[in-house]
Amino acid sequence: MAKSNLSPTARTLRTLRQEGVICQVVERWNAFAGPHGIRIDLFNFIDVIALYPDKGIVGVQCCARSGHAAHRTKILDNEIAPEWIKAGGTIEIWSWGKQKLKRGGKAMRWVPKIETITFDGN
Numbered sequence: 001m002a003k004s005n006l007s008p009t010a011r012t013l014r015t016l017r018q019e020g021v022i023c024q025v026v027e028r029w030n031a032f033a034g035p036h037g038i039r040i041d042l043f044n045f046i047d048v049i050a051l052y053p054d055k056g057i058v059g060v061q062c063c064a065r066s067g068h069a070a071h072r073t074k075i076l077d078n079e080i081a082p083e084w085i086k087a088g089g090t091i092e093i094w095s096w097g098k099q100k101l102k103r104g105g106k107a108m109r110w111v112p113k114i115e116t117i118t119f120d121g122n
Contacts, residue, residue: 008062008096022051043080058090065097091117
């Protein structure tokens with residue numbers, strides 16, 4: 001069985017496109033920042049923009065399951081995130097982790113934990 005080496009962003013894009021959602025990566029790579037380069041998110045919290053027919057425009061932060069809490073804090077501390085929501089956008093964190101297909105079984109599947117971020121007073 002082949003090992004899947006997809007990034008959280010690639011897994012998110014694949015899932016969204018399978019659901020028929022229009023989406024695009026909006027983070028970029030800056031090779032000159034830091035000793036080895038860094039990824040820069042749109043507004044410092046969006047990796048993917050998704051256009052849902054029913055939910056509207058959604059800014060998605062993609063990460064591994066272990067990074068979910070840190071990314072949530074990063075978004076809640078961001079000055080632009082509340083403005084994104086006030087303008088009609090939605091923010092979601094998609095954190096990916098493996099989950100057993102059947103209780104007691106060995107087969108695993110990558111599954112996203114999806115959290116919608118809200119701010120008090122909105």
